[in-house]
Amino acid sequence: MLSDIAFSSIRIATPLIFAALGGLYTFQAGILNIALDGFMIVGAFAAVAAAYATGSLTLGILAGIAASSALSVLLAVFNLRFRAHIFIAGIAVTFLAYGLTALLLKGVLGQDGVFTSARIPVFPALRIPGLVDIPVLGPLLSGHTLLVYLAYLSVPAVSWSLYRTRWGLRVRMIGEAEDAALAAGVNVEAIKFQTMVLSGVFCGLAGAYLSLGYVSLFARQMTDERGLIALAAIFFAKGRPGPTTAVALMFGIATALAVRLPEMTGAAPQLLQLIPYVVTIMALVVVGVRANRSGAHGGGWRFET
Amino acid sequence: MSERAAVPTIPQLSRRLLRAIAGPLLAVIISFGLGGLLMALLGRNPVEVYAVLLRGSLSGWPNIAVTLQMMTPLLFTGLAVAVAFRSGIWNIGVEGQMLMGAMAAGIAGYALDLPGPVEVPVCILAAMLGGALWAAIPALLRVHVGVNELVVCLMLNPIALLLTGYMSARVLKAPGPTNKLPDIVDAAHLTNFTLYSQLNTGLFIALACCVLVALFNAGTVRGFEWKLIGLNARFANYGGVRVRSNVIGIMLLSGAIGGLAGAEQVLGVYGAFYDNFSPGYGFDGIAVAMLANSDPIGVILSSFLFGALNSGSSVLQMELGISKYLVQVLQFIVVLILAARFTFGWSGWRPLVETAPASTLPSKLPAEQGTTEA
Numbered sequence: 001m002l003s004d005i006a007f008s009s010i011r012i013a014t015p016l017i018f019a020a021l022g023g024l025y026t027f028q029a030g031i032l033n034i035a036l037d038g039f040m041i042v043g044a045f046a047a048v049a050a051a052y053a054t055g056s057l058t059l060g061i062l063a064g065i066a067a068s069s070a071l072s073v074l075l076a077v078f079n080l081r082f083r084a085h086i087f088i089a090g091i092a093v094t095f096l097a098y099g100l101t102a103l104l105l106k107g108v109l110g111q112d113g114v115f116t117s118a119r120i121p122v123f124p125a126l127r128i129p130g131l132v133d134i135p136v137l138g139p140l141l142s143g144h145t146l147l148v149y150l151a152y153l154s155v156p157a158v159s160w161s162l163y164r165t166r167w168g169l170r171v172r173m174i175g176e177a178e179d180a181a182l183a184a185g186v187n188v189e190a191i192k193f194q195t196m197v198l199s200g201v202f203c204g205l206a207g208a209y210l211s212l213g214y215v216s217l218f219a220r221q222m223t224d225e226r227g228l229i230a231l232a233a234i235f236f237a238k239g240r241p242g243p244t245t246a247v248a249l250m251f252g253i254a255t256a257l258a259v260r261l262p263e264m265t266g267a268a269p270q271l272l273q274l275i276p277y278v279v280t281i282m283a284l285v286v287v288g289v290r291a292n293r294s295g296a297h298g299g300g301w302r303f304e305t
Numbered sequence: 306m307s308e309r310a311a312v313p314t315i316p317q318l319s320r321r322l323l324r325a326i327a328g329p330l331l332a333v334i335i336s337f338g339l340g341g342l343l344m345a346l347l348g349r350n351p352v353e354v355y356a357v358l359l360r361g362s363l364s365g366w367p368n369i370a371v372t373l374q375m376m377t378p379l380l381f382t383g384l385a386v387a388v389a390f391r392s393g394i395w396n397i398g399v400e401g402q403m404l405m406g407a408m409a410a411g412i413a414g415y416a417l418d419l420p421g422p423v424e425v426p427v428c429i430l431a432a433m434l435g436g437a438l439w440a441a442i443p444a445l446l447r448v449h450v451g452v453n454e455l456v457v458c459l460m461l462n463p464i465a466l467l468l469t470g471y472m473s474a475r476v477l478k479a480p481g482p483t484n485k486l487p488d489i490v491d492a493a494h495l496t497n498f499t500l501y502s503q504l505n506t507g508l509f510i511a512l513a514c515c516v517l518v519a520l521f522n523a524g525t526v527r528g529f530e531w532k533l534i535g536l537n538a539r540f541a542n543y544g545g546v547r548v549r550s551n552v553i554g555i556m557l558l559s560g561a562i563g564g565l566a567g568a569e570q571v572l573g574v575y576g577a578f579y580d581n582f583s584p585g586y587g588f589d590g591i592a593v594a595m596l597a598n599s600d601p602i603g604v605i606l607s608s609f610l611f612g613a614l615n616s617g618s619s620v621l622q623m624e625l626g627i628s629k630y631l632v633q634v635l636q637f638i639v640v641l642i643l644a645a646r647f648t649f650g651w652s653g654w655r656p657l658v659e660t661a662p663a664s665t666l667p668s669k670l671p672a673e674q675g676t677t678e679a
Contacts (some may be wrong), residue, residue, distance in 0.1 A: 097638065105628070
């Protein structure tokens with residue numbers, strides 16, 4: 001039972017981790033990208049539609065990434081070029097994405113709420129030879145689909161790109177002190193644009209995993225605030241890849257429990273689902289109080305653009 | 306000087322009006338154009354689609370009654386967002402404030418059994434209180450701790466949904482299969498005056514609120530101060546406006562109006578608090594306020610437009626089999642366009658120029674200066 005919950009936590013956390021990795025790039029560059037949910041839903045839709053049409057999982061994933069990135073380019077253009085407030089533009093893009101996918105669900109796939117088909121290919125579960133034999137962890141870590149492993153393996157890659165490359169240094173520099181980066185001759189706009197597109201790519205993977213890996217269907221608003229939970233994880237861990245992933249995994253466990261516990265004990269699922277949001281607000285308050293005490297300016301204003 | 310104090314002439318007024326509505330009108334036209342293109346790509350005739358939308362929303366009293374019903378919650382949420390936006394406070398938590406207000410009205414509506422004329426006002430007050438209290442959280446955190454109100458509002462929306470869900474599924478659940486609170490007593494119902502829709506007296510309350518806020522904005526010192534805060538909070542502060550306490554006041558008013566949106570839904574439309582009843586009126590309110598440029602009278606016009614689109618969209622779905630979410634797409638294209646600061650010299654994109662945003666409260670406001678100090 002416990003290992004069952006642990007196994008499903010790893011799966012449930014996967015889209016959160018993908019989305020959080022995408023979101024933390026923009027976070028590190030000082031942009032608070034709240035459109036993660038919108039990117040994901042578009043990715044999920046494109047992935048299912050392409051996989052259904054071509055029968056290829058690879059093409060499905062690629063379509064998800066392409067659609068999600070296209071939306072991220074739209075947001076980046078409006079935010080960076082047209083100076084739209086990131087929050088307002090982000091909300092607009094998110095709801096545009098919800099509406100558009102619902103519209104296309106009906107217009108292209110001919111369904112009102114949910115689209116599913118036997119023609120959508122399914123990811124095989126990977127049994128990794130060495131891994132299965134490890135006593136306790138083996139059954140937990142083996143038997144997932146490819147995208148699950150990709151999510152967890154992306155974490156060190158993202159970390160490397162941010163902390164070990166010149167590009168990553170510039171991203172963090174922009175986040176810390178944009179004026180200084182500008183003065184130092186960094187092309188701030190280009191790098192912000194790149195982080196936004198990377199957000200799109202990762203959210204595309206998150207969406208593709210949701211609709212092709214986690215289940216084999218597309219439902220209206222199927223992202224179910226996962227983008228917001230990912231954002232909460234980013235806030236909580238201040239955008240560092242490792243801790244963010246750990247927090248996303250914790251939120252995944254909370255979600256898995258929210259599904260399972262009520263079945264067993266009759267507890268209300270809502271109270272467990274509250275955890276990510278409440279914990280994030282509490283973390284923000286702690287950060288704010290500390291900043292006030294040390295006399296520094298509150299960190300919350302970095303994002304006012 | 307005397308010229309500036311003079312009453313503006315009719316041509317001046319009309320020019321001012323034209324300038325005010327040119328941008329929003331252009332955004333709506335672009336949005337409809339893009340929507341038409343989308344319909345054409347899906348193999349539909351855009352003219353036919355828009356004709357059905359128009360007919361389904363405005364032809365005949367039954368359709369108009371539905372439009373007005375759809376418009377009512379948007380009036381409240383749009384006004385709530387507009388009150389905050391005008392002062393540069395990004396209250397995107399109206400959805401949560403509405404849910405809390407709705408639940409407060411729902412609880413008061415079934416738990417209290419007061420004599421007829423008192424019941425409704427008490428329920429409405431409960432809803433305003435619920436919305437205002439929920440808005441007080443981001444406001445207090447913002448002013449006293451320096452936490453970004455946007456993020457807190459964003460997180461408080463799902464929290465409100467889950468909390469009200471918990472209340473209506475467990476704590477105060479009415480007997481039966483649906484997650485809802487018990488039905489409100491008869492005296493708590495807002496009067497419904499047509500058979501064709503759930504249109505109720507809430508519409509007039511909403512319109513009255515818009516007019517009141519417009520009068521407040523234009524005619525009182527505080528209304529002017531709130532505008533100043535939106536234009537430049539630092540300047541307002543040095544000018545002697547008590548920014549911190551005013552920001553709290555603005556959020557409380559915004560939240561209270563958001564709560565009213567919930568009261569109208571519970572007391573006028575559903576007759577009980579239902580879990581997850583809102584299709585996102587709080588977020589639609591952002592679109593309404595953006596299109597209205599945060600002007601209370603503009604809110605009436607823009608919520609009428611979006612109300613009509615929403616009501617026409619159901620007919621669209623029935624007659625042509627096109628998803629009603631077309632309207633959501635149109636609505637948020639409008640928001641996206643209006644959020645952008647296009648300079649009307651369209652020639653080329655501007656290079657990165659670091660200009661301070663128009664409405665940014667400084668992270669820590671200097672200690673407020675008493676007017677006696679000098």
